[in-house]
Amino acid sequence: xPPRTSDAIVxxxxxxxAAIAWGLRGQGLETVLLDEGDIAFRASRGNFGLVWxxxxxxxxxxxxxxxxxxxxxxxxxxxxxGARTGLDLALQQPGGAHLCLSExxxxxxxxxxxxxxSEAGNxxxxxxxxxxxxxxxxxxxxxxxxxxxxxxxxxxxxxxxxLLQALHRAFTEAGGAYIPDARVTGxxxxxxxxxxxxxxxxxxAPRIVLAAGLGNADLxxxxxxxxxxxxxxxxxxxxxxARTILPMPTxxxxxxxxxxxxxxxxxxxxxFDTRQAPPVMAQIAQRAVLxxxxxxxxxxxxxxxxxxxxxxxxxxxxxxxDRYPGAFIANCHSGVTLAGAHAxxxxxxxxxxxxxxxxxxxxxxxxxxxxxx
Ligand SMILES: Cc1cc2nc3c(=O)[nH]c(=O)nc-3n(C[C@H](O)[C@H](O)[C@H](O)COP(=O)(O)OP(=O)(O)OC[C@H]3O[C@@H](n4cnc5c(N)ncnc54)[C@H](O)[C@@H]3O)c2cc1C
Numbered sequence: 001x002p003p004r005t006s007d008a009i010v011x012x013x014x015x016x017x018a019a020i021a022w023g024l025r026g027q028g029l030e031t032v033l034l035d036e037g038d039i040a041f042r043a044s045r046g047n048f049g050l051v052w053x054x055x056x057x058x059x060x061x062x063x064x065x066x067x068x069x070x071x072x073x074x075x076x077x078x079x080x081x082g083a084r085t086g087l088d089l090a091l092q093q094p095g096g097a098h099l100c101l102s103e104x105x106x107x108x109x110x111x112x113x114x115x116x117x118s119e120a121g122n123x124x125x126x127x128x129x130x131x132x133x134x135x136x137x138x139x140x141x142x143x144x145x146x147x148x149x150x151x152x153x154x155x156x157x158x159x160x161x162x163l164l165q166a167l168h169r170a171f172t173e174a175g176g177a178y179i180p181d182a183r184v185t186g187x188x189x190x191x192x193x194x195x196x197x198x199x200x201x202x203x204x205a206p207r208i209v210l211a212a213g214l215g216n217a218d219l220x221x222x223x224x225x226x227x228x229x230x231x232x233x234x235x236x237x238x239x240x241x242a243r244t245i246l247p248m249p250t251x252x253x254x255x256x257x258x259x260x261x262x263x264x265x266x267x268x269x270x271x272f273d274t275r276q277a278p279p280v281m282a283q284i285a286q287r288a289v290l291x292x293x294x295x296x297x298x299x300x301x302x303x304x305x306x307x308x309x310x311x312x313x314x315x316x317x318x319x320x321x322d323r324y325p326g327a328f329i330a331n332c333h334s335g336v337t338l339a340g341a342h343a344x345x346x347x348x349x350x351x352x353x354x355x356x357x358x359x360x361x362x363x364x365x366x367x368x369x370x371x372x373x
Pocket of ligand 1: 011012013014015016017018034035036037041042043044045046047048049050051052182183184185211212213214215216219233234235236265266305306307308309331332333334335336337338
């Protein structure tokens with residue numbers, strides 16, 4: 001059977017692939033989004049939902065700028081998706097706090113934020129280090145262990161499952177083709193001419209975007225690309241709904257649009273092990289209770305673990321293949337935060353056929369030491 005042809009194929013229906021596919025469709029490209037089955041690793045269904053800027057890009061100000069640009073695109077993305085799908089993404093961007101539970105933590109944080117501001121140069125980086133007395137007026141029920149926090153105006157949070165659902169719904173309602181149970185198992189590549197094989201048939205297009213999360217590590221070399229990504233486990237706990245209203249998210253405690261409190265999240269190097277670990281869950285709960293003692297009164301109603309998609313330096317990877325122009329790759333460990341940039345900034349670059357120079361530092365060539373030397 002001849003392959004189904006389109007203007008673009010996106011491999012991976014998680015947050016990264018769905019945001020890019022939606023962006024491509026919005027630019028008028030006939031786009032096919034190929035996704036794996038239900039047993040896939042899916043960071044997009046297990047994350048914390050922060051649209052988070054303040055800790056991104058120490059020593060890499062280009063990442064800080066890209067992240068902040070994405071946070072800036074978020075209101076338009078949420079409004080557009082909300083209007084098209086009727087789904088409420090519960091986006092709030094009131095700024096966010098990183099709580100410090102000891103003086104050394106506060107001092108470390110202050111040094112980090114000062115460095116980020118100096119690295120930002122003319123681009124600027126607004127932040128405040130806030131002491132506990134003032135912080136107590138901003139965040140109800142703060143515990144006595146909290147000595148202060150860093151705060152930036154750029155941070156926020158969103159319902160991540162609503163985001164994923166909205167991207168898929170908007171994409172398909174606009175005529176995009178979402179094909180589930182279509183794990184890419186093989187294919188051929190030539191400049192601006194790609195063909196992939198899946199259990200759901202063969203597909204061909206002059207553009208292809210590898211956005212398969214951890215699956216990109218295997219897929220990339222077939223298209224003249226490189227994605228040295230590894231899994232990093234994170235665990236999250238969710239409480240029953242609370243009456244207390246937290247007016248802003250913190251790095252590890254946030255209140256969802258429904259009123260539940262999410263507590264998280266860990267950073268564990270355990271390979272592809274998605275089991276939950278009670279000692280880690282206990283640490284997450286303990287830090288949450290030290291931050292907000294009233295959380296101890298709430299029942300935990302859900303808990304899970306999921307795998308982040310991490311590059312060796314923790315930064316995103318964006319590339320176009322030198323060998324096979326038309327093949328692009330996108331990987332990141334903050335796919336919620338970067339959804340605004342992926343849908344509204346990266347997708348138009350892919351349509352035009354070249355990545356903007358602002359993305360050059362994100363090329364995987366940065367890991368190619370002999371080549372770089
Ligand atoms: C615990 C935790 C907390 C997090 N918190 C936040 C947060 O607060 N804010 C934030 O911005 N980010 C957060 N993240 C990160 C965010 O969830 C990820 O960056 C994002 O989900 C990555 O999306 P993805 O589409 O690249 O990967 P995935 O969600 O893993 O999706 C990849 C998709 O590709 C498909 N696939 C794989 N191989 C193939 C193949 N060969 N053929 C076809 N399809 C394939 C899979 O089926 C899957 O659907 C968190 C992650 C974790 C684990």
